[in-house]
Amino acid sequence: MKPTRAAARRPLPGSPFNVPAAPSPPVEHFELQDWVSHDKYGLGSVIGVEEDVAVIVDFGSEKLRIAAPYPRLFKL
Template identity: 55%
Template sequence: MTKPAAAKRHLPTSPFSAPVVPAPKHFAMGDQVTHDVYGLGRVIGIEDGTAALVDFGSTQRRIPSPYTKMTKL
């Protein structure tokens, strides 16, 4: 087995800019969202920042954090 690659650290003296880490997404009850797979929906439940329950009309799905395929409208 191979070890996973370690994250490269940024040296303060480097002439290159530090990589930008995107801020975590936060959703609230009633937010209208779009999902890459399921389409348009509305947030109907939040589980302490670990997942969001979204109603997509024909189905309800639990979307786990970090919500890579979901954006707020």
């Protein structure tokens, strides 16, 4: 005996879950020598940029590569 399969669910026209996903905010663009602030590492200066991929930031005590979308990095 084969197990029965559930029928495909039809989307309800008035359901609040049918709302299309909101577009993600645009990725912020950084340039060399931009001053930035990070929630964990503090103030720093951008020393390298990989377009829409990552930035390299010098925080004084260490240099870090931070990947896009830069969740806790803010331009000053």
